[in-house]
Amino acid sequence: MENIFSLMASEEYLSDCRCIWVNGPVIVGAGPSGLATAACLRDQGVPFVVVERSDCIASLWQKRTYDRLKLHLPKKFCQLPKMPFPDHYPEYPTKRQFIDYLESYASHFKIKPEFNNSVESARFDETSGLWRVRTTSAGEEMEYICRWLVVATGENAEQVVPEINGLKTEFNGEVIHACEYKSGEKFRGKRVLVVGCGNSGMEVSLDLANHNAITSMVVRSSVHVLPREVMGKSTFGISVMLMKWLPLWLVDKLILLLSWLVLGSLSNYGLKRPNIGPMELKIKTGKTPVLDIGALEKIKSGDVEIVPAIKRFSRSHVELVDGQKLDIDAVVLATGYRSNVPSWLHECEFFSKNGFPKSPFPNAWKGKSGLYAAGFTRKGLAGASADAVNIAQDIGNVWREETERQKMRRNVGHRRCISVA
Helix, strand or coil: CHHHHHHHHCHHHCCCCEEEECCCCEEECCCHHHHHHHHHHHHHCCCCEEECCCCCCCHHHHHCCCCCCECCCCHHHCCCCCCCCCCCCCCCCEHHHHHHHHHHHHHHCCCCCECCCEEEEEEEECCCCEEEEEEEECCEEEEEEECCEEECCCCCCEECCCCCCCCCCCCCCEEEEHHHCCCHHHHCCCEEEEECCCHHHHHHHHHHHHCCCEEEEECCCCCCEEECEECCEEHHHHHHHHHCCCCHHHHHHHHHHHHHHHHCCCHHHCCCCCCCCHHHHHHHHCCCCEEECCHHHHHHHCCEEEECCEEEECCCEEEECCCCEEECCEEEECCCEECCHHHCECCCCCECCCCCECCCCCCCCECCCCEEECCCCCCHHHHHHHHHHHHHHHHHHHHHHHHHHHHHHHHHHCCCCCCCC
């Protein structure tokens, strides 16, 4: 309580916004990372508040993903702590099934985020030793005061829209980001250019081709494309198993050999592999290999055409760096996402300018002064779950120690003095 009194005595505390004291941590973000952290804190007996800028949990999954999306990894690698997927779920749950799982998860652990509550700023007050988290909800400003702050806004908070010559100023067709794409039905018979060849770009291209759109996909650089499964076993699962026993370079060689046996050589189709192996590339840069679920078949058949980088757009066509000109009706930007942490967190020791913790995995979950990060490991849902467990245990240890000390003080205070005179 001394900390809050110090804060109230400071001049900076005087403001028009409503102030709320949070007994435990404030968790920013109600996606899988925030929900997992909240559930683990609940299990530790630590109170918390979750603030979420959208009107639902997992807004990325609910509002910014395409209809045909499924988890790319087996469900055992994607379940959150302390609650597995239902047994009847398939090996690769659908988007709807995953959202249902998250909603059941929030209900089971009694997680009730404060929705439509957007964080404007968060900073550590050195005088009081407390975090001050300013939010806006329905035009009302609020400030949460807390000892611990958990950043769980994720790696994909904001869409990345590249600057491409002529795209905004000259091209008169439809331009959308992959987060706005739902289905290829509306593009049936149209000429569509997909910019980007990651998992989203590949799957959007597959969906467009399935809906008889005339599809081209821009591939600017090298990319690892792996089969999702090899002989009925998850390629990712095989990699994880091999990394327990073998050096990383050998795992990569074995995975690439299996991939070649299943998919064949892809260089003739305009898909060149990086010089560094897929697992090493993922660990060093966070770039995820593409797990093929049917796009390669469309590429090999010619239903999806691979094209090189873009030089410029004009009114109804695109000029490529090799001199080709393609007539197109629409563009889908599968150009990825980025963290938005630098836009609101006033802190420069733990997070870097790109919105990711400076410390590499496995030490990226804990900063100084009660600051934590969940879901920034570039290791998917499994990484976010590991962060959540570590964060909750760390805060829970402090919480229990302080609770015990308070009990001891109360017990001392309630002793009766007996006179023997």
